[in-house]
Amino acid sequence: MYVVGNILGKKHQTMAYPAAVNCSGAARRILLLPTTTTRPATRSFPGRLSAVTSRPITTLPSTPRTKSKSTPKTQPPTTPPPQPLQTRRTYHSTTHPPPPSPFTQAETTLLTTALTSHIPTHGFTLPSLTLAARDLSLLDISPSFLGPSPVARLIHFHLYTTRTTLPSLASQHSDLLSGLSVSEKFELLTWLRLKQNEPIIQHWQQALAVMAQPFQVPVAVRELAMLADEIYYLAGDKSVDPSWYTKRAALSGIYAAAELFMTTDKSEGFQETRRFLRRRLQEAEELGGAVRSVGEWVGFTASAGVNLLRSKGVRI
Amino acid sequence: MAAAARPALKRALPSLRSSTFLPRQQQPHCHHHVPTSRRSLSTTPSHRNDAQPTTPSDKETHFGFSTVTTSQKRALVASVFTSVADSYDKMNDLMSFGWHRIWKDHFVSTLNPGFSPLSSTSPTSPPQHILDIAGGTGDIAFRLLHHAHTVNSNPNVKVTISDINRAMLSVGKSRSAALPASQQAALSFVEANAEDLRKTRPLTPILSQTEQTFFDPATATSGLEDDSVDLYTVAFGIRNFSDIPAALAEAYRVLKPGGVFACLEFSKADKHPLFNSVYKEWSFRAIPLIGQLVAGDRDSYQYLVESIERFPRQEEFRDLIKGAGFRVSGDGGWEDLTGGVAAIHRGMKPRE
Numbered sequence: 001m002y003v004v005g006n007i008l009g010k011k012h013q014t015m016a017y018p019a020a021v022n023c024s025g026a027a028r029r030i031l032l033l034p035t036t037t038t039r040p041a042t043r044s045f046p047g048r049l050s051a052v053t054s055r056p057i058t059t060l061p062s063t064p065r066t067k068s069k070s071t072p073k074t075q076p077p078t079t080p081p082p083q084p085l086q087t088r089r090t091y092h093s094t095t096h097p098p099p100p101s102p103f104t105q106a107e108t109t110l111l112t113t114a115l116t117s118h119i120p121t122h123g124f125t126l127p128s129l130t131l132a133a134r135d136l137s138l139l140d141i142s143p144s145f146l147g148p149s150p151v152a153r154l155i156h157f158h159l160y161t162t163r164t165t166l167p168s169l170a171s172q173h174s175d176l177l178s179g180l181s182v183s184e185k186f187e188l189l190t191w192l193r194l195k196q197n198e199p200i201i202q203h204w205q206q207a208l209a210v211m212a213q214p215f216q217v218p219v220a221v222r223e224l225a226m227l228a229d230e231i232y233y234l235a236g237d238k239s240v241d242p243s244w245y246t247k248r249a250a251l252s253g254i255y256a257a258a259e260l261f262m263t264t265d266k267s268e269g270f271q272e273t274r275r276f277l278r279r280r281l282q283e284a285e286e287l288g289g290a291v292r293s294v295g296e297w298v299g300f301t302a303s304a305g306v307n308l309l310r311s312k313g314v315r316i
Numbered sequence: 317m318a319a320a321a322r323p324a325l326k327r328a329l330p331s332l333r334s335s336t337f338l339p340r341q342q343q344p345h346c347h348h349h350v351p352t353s354r355r356s357l358s359t360t361p362s363h364r365n366d367a368q369p370t371t372p373s374d375k376e377t378h379f380g381f382s383t384v385t386t387s388q389k390r391a392l393v394a395s396v397f398t399s400v401a402d403s404y405d406k407m408n409d410l411m412s413f414g415w416h417r418i419w420k421d422h423f424v425s426t427l428n429p430g431f432s433p434l435s436s437t438s439p440t441s442p443p444q445h446i447l448d449i450a451g452g453t454g455d456i457a458f459r460l461l462h463h464a465h466t467v468n469s470n471p472n473v474k475v476t477i478s479d480i481n482r483a484m485l486s487v488g489k490s491r492s493a494a495l496p497a498s499q500q501a502a503l504s505f506v507e508a509n510a511e512d513l514r515k516t517r518p519l520t521p522i523l524s525q526t527e528q529t530f531f532d533p534a535t536a537t538s539g540l541e542d543d544s545v546d547l548y549t550v551a552f553g554i555r556n557f558s559d560i561p562a563a564l565a566e567a568y569r570v571l572k573p574g575g576v577f578a579c580l581e582f583s584k585a586d587k588h589p590l591f592n593s594v595y596k597e598w599s600f601r602a603i604p605l606i607g608q609l610v611a612g613d614r615d616s617y618q619y620l621v622e623s624i625e626r627f628p629r630q631e632e633f634r635d636l637i638k639g640a641g642f643r644v645s646g647d648g649g650w651e652d653l654t655g656g657v658a659a660i661h662r663g664m665k666p667r668e
Contacts, residue, residue: 101646104645107643126433136574137573141574144427144547145663147426148426
């Protein structure tokens, strides 16, 4: 979500700056007019110019997420894009509504009933779904409308609901989160997300096994990636350099490991899991630091070597 | 299915065909059809035959080029129907490299009929009634029964096989003789038009060649009640219906609230262009040829591939299902099989 915003943002910088600089006279006057009078003018100028006029020029190089709004291809917020594939990337847009749920109303009703009433007893299994269907005075056959694997759908629903409730959970704990550094914040947020598995932890190994099946892996990986992104977003990490990918990959790995660790953790309040999580995050930071140091050393040595050779008259 | 069974029958029974034995509901779904010179060939002969008058004969009749008596013919017809079922399986295997069995097994096992956890509130499994529409030869129905009775150990599941064509049903009926007695007892065969399930009648044996094998609603003796079915399945049949929305509305009517509509049908594989081009070559060139060589009827197989081509896309068909009032799942509402060559659509009738 950041990365696309980032790319769009960069594109925007290269595109919009010349536009803003080159537009002289009438166009510049339009840019400087107050909002009320620019409205009709922006309608007559499609695409980039209208987008530029909709905000003060000074805000252009700011955070990339808001900039995605100014690209010509962006759809108006009122019409959700048709494909979930396209909406996935705009999840964190502050100017767009969140993408529609991948679960329809009928599914949500059935899956929520299963999750709240029957998972603690029966786990992520077909009986949970069938009993939920009976609770809703549906039929034993009803869960089969969920698709080829109703159980995987149920697990996906758990992953989805826990991820989407994370922001409200974070705002509940805003007193704890305020004043923490970014790395401390995502330690806490990851912990909050892990704690969401607590009511179903005795069944979570089984669920992980289902999601590790070849057909379910794409869903599981996508959810994990979106969770990592969610946590980074909530932690307030706004950096948009190439480490965007490595940071999320690292957090995904750490989260998955901690989740697995938690399924066998018998300690009071899962304190062992929390220590495990902290150790892994610490290691990742150390490793990241080491990689950065090695990179700096290699870069310095290489450029020094080149300069040395140049000083000896080699044409490089 | 009907399309696959037709050619051997056409070859064997020209006189019967001319009067009675037609594709299941005469014409494939029309309003998506873009007529082309290539397509218009195949469906027309059966319509022409439809209009021809029958030549009833009490004593002597012909079977292919030979002249036989009525009683001899009855025996021959019976044997033809047995061979139809065999060549039908052979043709399906040749056309799909045996893969249709995988599709059907997957279709049935994902529906999981008869699954019923026992709990303190319901110590016995509630009965389930499955309606297999266009189920003629019983391919799906026997699998459903096996899954419910053997895999899920739930004998409380009944299956009704419905087809518009008595000939196909008769094949299913004779094939069902090989099933265990408990499963036979759970089976029933009815003749019905899927577009109006208020009019049905139990399968009656075909006694003479002048009898119509195509179900006539005027002869109906019973009908399917509202809210009486748990699971409605239709596999490779809905493509041949002349009015798909009417059939879907009937499915909605007969299903209980919470009942599931499940449809296995050929679909579009154009998400994978390379694979799709190979598949199109295969279906438009090889399948009619195989039909000609193995079953001796090119037209029917030409019709088969053309009707597949005409059938609505996955999204359009999903919207038809939603339009009938069914609730579908959020991951599209369908499942592609073999890259979309076939697709399973599922929907649930909600409790209002």
